[in-house]
Amino acid sequence: MTNFYIRHHALLTDAVSALKSREFWTPFPEIPSGRFYGESAREDGQAAFDRLIGHRFALPDHPETDRVGMEESPWGLPLKINYPTADASQLIEASEAVAGEWAEASPEVRVGVLLEALVRLNAMSFLMGHAVMHTTGQAFPMAFQAGGPHSQDRGLEAVAAAWVEMNATVREATWEKPQGKLASIILEKRWKLVPRGLALAIGCNTFPTWNGYPGIFASLATGNTVIVKPHPAAILPLALTVRVLREVLVEAELPADVVLLAADEPGQEMTQELVDSGAFSLIDYTGSSVFGAWLRKHAGKAQVYTEETGVNSITITGCRDFKGMCNNIAFSLSLYSGQMCTSPQNIYIPSTGIDSDEGPKSFDDVAKGIAFSVDKLLSDGERASGICGTIANPATLARVAVSRGIGRIVRDSGETGIGRSATPLLLALDGEEEGAEQEECFGPVSFFIPCESASDAIARASSIARQKGAITAALYATDQDLITEAEDAFAHAGVNLSVNLTGNIFVNQSAAFSDFHVTGANPSGNACLTDTAFVASRFRRVMIRWPKVA
Numbered sequence: 001m002t003n004f005y006i007r008h009h010a011l012l013t014d015a016v017s018a019l020k021s022r023e024f025w026t027p028f029p030e031i032p033s034g035r036f037y038g039e040s041a042r043e044d045g046q047a048a049f050d051r052l053i054g055h056r057f058a059l060p061d062h063p064e065t066d067r068v069g070m071e072e073s074p075w076g077l078p079l080k081i082n083y084p085t086a087d088a089s090q091l092i093e094a095s096e097a098v099a100g101e102w103a104e105a106s107p108e109v110r111v112g113v114l115l116e117a118l119v120r121l122n123a124m125s126f127l128m129g130h131a132v133m134h135t136t137g138q139a140f141p142m143a144f145q146a147g148g149p150h151s152q153d154r155g156l157e158a159v160a161a162a163w164v165e166m167n168a169t170v171r172e173a174t175w176e177k178p179q180g181k182l183a184s185i186i187l188e189k190r191w192k193l194v195p196r197g198l199a200l201a202i203g204c205n206t207f208p209t210w211n212g213y214p215g216i217f218a219s220l221a222t223g224n225t226v227i228v229k230p231h232p233a234a235i236l237p238l239a240l241t242v243r244v245l246r247e248v249l250v251e252a253e254l255p256a257d258v259v260l261l262a263a264d265e266p267g268q269e270m271t272q273e274l275v276d277s278g279a280f281s282l283i284d285y286t287g288s289s290v291f292g293a294w295l296r297k298h299a300g301k302a303q304v305y306t307e308e309t310g311v312n313s314i315t316i317t318g319c320r321d322f323k324g325m326c327n328n329i330a331f332s333l334s335l336y337s338g339q340m341c342t343s344p345q346n347i348y349i350p351s352t353g354i355d356s357d358e359g360p361k362s363f364d365d366v367a368k369g370i371a372f373s374v375d376k377l378l379s380d381g382e383r384a385s386g387i388c389g390t391i392a393n394p395a396t397l398a399r400v401a402v403s404r405g406i407g408r409i410v411r412d413s414g415e416t417g418i419g420r421s422a423t424p425l426l427l428a429l430d431g432e433e434e435g436a437e438q439e440e441c442f443g444p445v446s447f448f449i450p451c452e453s454a455s456d457a458i459a460r461a462s463s464i465a466r467q468k469g470a471i472t473a474a475l476y477a478t479d480q481d482l483i484t485e486a487e488d489a490f491a492h493a494g495v496n497l498s499v500n501l502t503g504n505i506f507v508n509q510s511a512a513f514s515d516f517h518v519t520g521a522n523p524s525g526n527a528c529l530t531d532t533a534f535v536a537s538r539f540r541r542v543m544i545r546w547p548k549v550a
Helices: 009-021 041-052 088-104 107-123 125-136 140-147 149-166 208-221 236-251 271-276 289-298 322-338 363-377 381-388 394-403 454-468 480-493 532-536
Strands: 066-068 083-085 172-179 182-195 198-202 226-229 259-261 280-286 303-307 313-316 346-350 354-356 359-361 408-411 425-428 445-451 472-476 496-499 539-547
Touching (some): 009 149, 041 125, 083 259, 088 182, 088 198, 088 259, 107 149, 107 236, 125 140, 125 149, 125 208, 140 149, 140 208, 149 208, 149 532, 208 226, 208 236, 208 532, 226 271, 236 259, 271 280, 271 289, 313 322, 313 454, 322 363, 322 381, 322 472, 346 363, 346 454, 359 363, 363 381, 363 408, 394 425, 445 454, 454 480, 472 480, 480 496
Parallel strands (some): 198 226, 198 280, 226 259, 313 346, 313 472, 346 445, 425 445, 472 496
Antiparallel strands (some): 172 182, 408 425
16 A cells, blocks of 8 residues: 555645745645646646536446536536446445544544545646546636646645644653652553534535535545535536546545535535535535525534625725736636626725825725726736636626616626636616615626714724625725724724735735635634644544553
């Protein structure tokens, strides 16, 4: 049996160091270049993807009673890939059958398997990029980065965090308690790391690997078997992941069914049946708060980790680089047509305007400045398509259409001309439409909201984060007292804050090994990727002790 732990020990050591230092580090290059992935990697990835289209997806020895698959590329490419599936009860039975063997494997063996799988997934990042592109609608550069190296970073981060927690204390100890004149009591103690049980990972349509890997790899590292339930519109990226994991498990002489795929089709989803079974001890979920509420109600004994609906905001009280601010915000609003859990929606601005390096700017000046930057950014159709991508779910287009009647249109949504697309719709809420900004309007829709003052803008933005949830918040300010005020307000609201971003760093972005994605401190999610709490409760320590024999 190959010792994957020894092979990747240096990688694990570096990952643990990065986890602690929070400095920039990645072993997986984000640039889709032959310089990093091999001269033929681009062509090989395209060819591998082409071979999947219209065929049966192979998962050797996976439980199978039927074939399913109705994925449709938002780019217009017919996929027609079908996947093996089985009844929920059969998948659960198969997972339970191998749970004991996986639990008995040492942390070194488990972590070694996962590190090898991540390295292999990185090598096939071009294939994964195409898989993510044609199931989520992301443009290829983003699909490559977010679906490939950045997802692998998140998986590795979870493995490293789990490794640190599993080794936070010794696994064996000699315990000696003095008894005065009597002989000391001496006990030998050993602690078994016991996994919680079966884990269910419920994938999302827009970021199946980026959001899915942390829970999948954290559960596996801590000894839990995992059933991966992809969104029926984005099966392929997670099916590829499951296949790689199963291949490595077999090479490690471990049962492949440690990881299983629960593929299904729209209208025939098995998620509720899986949850209602009561078989799971761990559930990871990314998606709407509506289903999140159902999940919490029906999860029973399971520990549930969620990332849900939120209302992200930008507060503008002043700036030293008006053009840079507008350009930065324009990119954040346009990226993947706002279909990111980190995309800004509400933009709070004092009704009296702001001070800038270009002089005073009225409320409308700020709104029009941002709209102008969006227009300039997306003026070329091909470039616009590369930034906006396509719309993953047709319901988002309907949402854009309905939103046009909510407020004063500052910039209307249009199409890029490539695929099912929509560019940002920017609306000013001048008072009579109050309430529209109180809920997440997922997709390329943002609201400019006039406020009584800079402090009122900060208060309103932080309040909605506290009440409705938010994953990101941004602030533009020149007054240090206002920045301090915002730091306190958003910290109290449990949302990460970015201040005065310009240039090539955006509020949407979250970096593995440095940024804690989601805080778990407001309604947008109860879990954080990837802190101690995310991994620590996926296993328990059970003690065995006995008197030491002299």
